[in-house]
Structures are given as structure tokens and as C-alpha cells.
Amino acid sequence: SYDLAQPPSVSVSPGQTARITCSGEKLVSKYACWYQQKPGQSPVLVIYQATKRPSGIPGRFSGSTSGNTATLTISGTQDVDEADYYCQAWDTTSVVFGGGTKLTVL
Amino acid sequence: EVRLVESGGGLVKPGGSLRLSCAASGFAFNNAWMNWVRQAPGKGLEWVGRIKSRADGGRTDYAAPVKGRFAISKESSKNMLYLQMNSLTTEDTAVYYCTTDLNAAGWFDPWGQGTLVTVSS
Numbered sequence: 001s002y003d004l005a006q007p008p009s010v011s012v013s014p015g016q017t018a019r020i021t022c023s024g025e026k027l028v029s030k031y032a033c034w035y036q037q038k039p040g041q042s043p044v045l046v047i048y049q050a051t052k053r054p055s056g057i058p059g060r061f062s063g064s065t066s067g068n069t070a071t072l073t074i075s076g077t078q079d080v081d082e083a084d085y086y087c088q089a090w091d092t093t094s095v096v097f098g099g100g101t102k103l104t105v106l
Numbered sequence: 107e108v109r110l111v112e113s114g115g116g117l118v119k120p121g122g123s124l125r126l127s128c129a130a131s132g133f134a135f136n137n138a139w140m141n142w143v144r145q146a147p148g149k150g151l152e153w154v155g156r157i158k159s160r161a162d163g164g165r166t167d168y169a170a171p172v173k174g175r176f177a178i179s180k181e182s183s184k185n186m187l188y189l190q191m192n193s194l195t196t197e198d199t200a201v202y203y204c205t206t207d208l209n210a211a212g213w214f215d216p217w218g219q220g221t222l223v224t225v226s227s
Contacts, residue, residue: 033213035151042203042220043143043151048213086151090212093167095141095153 004032004087004098011104018074020101022087025068030089032070034063037100038083046085047072079105108132108216110204115221122194126221128187128204135185136160139207141214142178142189144200144223154189154202162210171197194225 004024012018022032031050035043045054047063050070060075074081082105087098114126128140139162142154155168157178166178177190187204201222205214 031212035214037151042217043205043214044217045213045215048215049211054215084150088151088213094169095156095212097143097151097153100150 003096004089006085006087006098006101008099009102009104011106012074012077013106014079015076018077018081018103020072020074020085020087020103022070022072022098023068024089024096024098026089026091026096027065027068027070030091032063032065032087032089034061034070034072035086035088036081036083037086043086074103077103077105081105108206108208110206110216110218112202112204112218112221115202115223117224117226118194119227120195120225122225123190123192124194124223126189126191126202126204126223128189128218130185130187130204130206133206133208135180136182137208139210140178140180140187141205141207142187143203143205143214143217144198145203145220146197146200149200152200156207157187159210191223194223196225199223199225 034047037043050065051063062073086100109131111129141156157166175193179188201220203220204218
């Protein structure tokens, strides 16, 4: 089991909005970040400190947080966004990842 | 450009040892917290451990499944990160990624390409 809970899969039609949630006690006091991983590739950071977007990440990716739940939102989802998405949090002695969510763009 | 290149993966028998290396470039290696993350075939990401910067005490932290068997070290003069893995089991079979927490703020960017470790008899 994971300390951070994510839905195993989310499906979305092209152009629609995809939302992936991540819940856990660690998120009450710690910021989440999000990674995108496509098959055969290394993970790529898409959101950090819950809401910030690294340079080079498209503006359709955004993050939010409320209580013990962080949400990754992809607005105007494109085919290229089909991937696995992982949330992650940390504390002074450890780091934890969510179980991952497979985003399918139908 | 920040770059991380792992090496040292391969096939090892249960109970054996292996040392992974990660060559870092393009950033202040001495000031960065460095992490190892693994991914078993078809599974999700699992944090293995980290080493903090010298300024932050150089402390190492490990995930429960590897504590006491794995050891992370740095050779700052060469910008090299290592993962010494002992008493390997089939459960340790995974792609191992080196990644950096440049700001000691909890997020990892970028990641290396990974190196595959297969533990099998």
C-alpha cells in the first residue's frame, strides 16, 4: 500500500480536462509534486510545490491543493499527455510516491 | 545543462552485491541533495534513499526495504554518486534512477536515464 493514494487510471477525451488526485496525511503539511512518465522514458517533473510549473512544461498543466488532497489538472488534454503520472511528497527523513495513475486519452 | 548518467547495472545472483554509479554535471554537485529512485518492471516509482549536501550534514536516509543493505555515497571531487547494494534479492530487480533535489526542497529534477538491475539465479 502507498502513503499517497492515487486512482489507478483516468480516462479523458482529447480537448477535455483531466484531473488526477493524490491523497495522504503527508500532504496536510507538505507540498506535493507531480511527475509524468511515458513508456520507456524517465520521469519528468511537471508540477512542484503543489502549484508551480517548471520552465518548459506547457501551461495546460496546473496543480492545486486542499487539505490532504493534491490535484493535477490538465486542461485541453492532448494525445501526447497520455502517460503515467505520479505524485510525491517528502519529510525530513523520507520521500514517498503515490502508486501512479495511468492517463488514457481516448 | 544538468545531466545525470547512471551506470553499473546488470545481472546479479540473489545474495550478491552491485555498485551503481551516477555521473553528474551542469550544477553545483556539492550543494545538491542526491537521490536514488527505482522502478520494478511494470510497477510504480519507489524511493530508495538520498544523501544530503555537506552543508546539510551529508546525512543519508533510506527506505525501509533497503535500510541496512544499501549505502549511498558521493565522491564530490569527481561529481559522482554511488549506490552500493548488498544482499540483493529478486525484489530488488528494477530500473534504478539517479535524480537531484537541487534546492533541497523536495522535488526531483532532472532524472537520469536509469540503469537496469536484474537479480536472478
